[in-house]
Amino acid sequence: DAGVIQSPRHEVTEMGQEVTLRCKPISGHDYLFWYRQTMMRGLELLIYFNNNVPIDDSGMPEDRFSAKMPNASFSTLKIQPSEPRDSAVYFCASSDRDRREKLFFGSGTQLSVL
Amino acid sequence: AQKVTQAQTEISVVEKEDVTLDCVYETRDTTYYLFWYKQPPSGELVFLIRRNSFDEQNEISGRYSWNFQKSTSSFNFTITASQVVDSAVYFCALRGRDDKIIFGKGTRLHILP
Numbered sequence: 249d250a251g252v253i254q255s256p257r258h259e260v261t262e263m264g265q266e267v268t269l270r271c272k273p274i275s276g277h278d279y280l281f282w283y284r285q286t287m288m289r290g291l292e293l294l295i296y297f298n299n300n301v302p303i304d305d306s307g308m309p310e311d312r313f314s315a316k317m318p319n320a321s322f323s324t325l326k327i328q329p330s331e332p333r334d335s336a337v338y339f340c341a342s343s344d345r346d347r348r349e350k351l352f353f354g355s356g357t358q359l360s361v362l
Numbered sequence: 363a364q365k366v367t368q369a370q371t372e373i374s375v376v377e378k379e380d381v382t383l384d385c386v387y388e389t390r391d392t393t394y395y396l397f398w399y400k401q402p403p404s405g406e407l408v409f410l411i412r413r414n415s416f417d418e419q420n421e422i423s424g425r426y427s428w429n430f431q432k433s434t435s436s437f438n439f440t441i442t443a444s445q446v447v448d449s450a451v452y453f454c455a456l457r458g459r460d461d462k463i464i465f466g467k468g469t470r471l472h473i474l475p
Contacts, residue, residue: 290453292465293465296461303461343463350409351407353407355405
């Protein structure tokens with residue numbers, strides 16, 4: 249099993265540019281979560297999906313953030329336009345339908361907005 | 363609303379000392395799951411333990427042990443005879459009936475040689 253795959257590993261962009269982060273969950277997993285990690289806020293839940301449907305996006309900070317899951321094997325998190333305060337590590341994680349199941353995390357995307 | 367509080371932002375202990383990381387949670391659900399994750403300096407998130415709300419038995423795994431007390435809504439983590447390799451950020455997390463998984467802000471643990 250390849251695990252959760254995120255790309256890119258690192259992204260450096262300029263303020264105002266569009267940024268797209270990508271995630272491939274573990275095959276067969278029904279849940280997909282996007283988290284943002286900063287020193288100040290720790291690991292914040294941004295949005296999660298069940299069977300490709302967004303269930304709760306209350307953690308998405310602003311309209312500049314959007315997430316999609318067009319199929320069971322792919323999700324994107326887009327920031328448009330990006331701002332320096334968006335700089336953080338973004339993690340994607342997936343989980344099986346069994347609520348007892350733990351989260352499997354990707355390696356994260358380190359985003360720097362200059 | 364669900365909430366996880368890790369009041370200890372940063373802890374430093376000398377190697378071989380025991381250390382306890384605190385986790386307090388809030389939920390109205392009767393069925394829920396609690397987790398601990400470790401994030402070493404390399405940045406990945408490593409699963410340590412899962413506990414469901416109906417199982418209050420304490421668990422021990424090598425030098426690690428967990429104390430779950432529903433009466434105080436706490437799920438504390440103890441490392442016995444700490445080692446430098448235990449230095450990391452440790453996160454406590456809660457999964458409720460809606461399957462939303464939220465994390466505490468983490469405790470940064472420094473084990474000094």
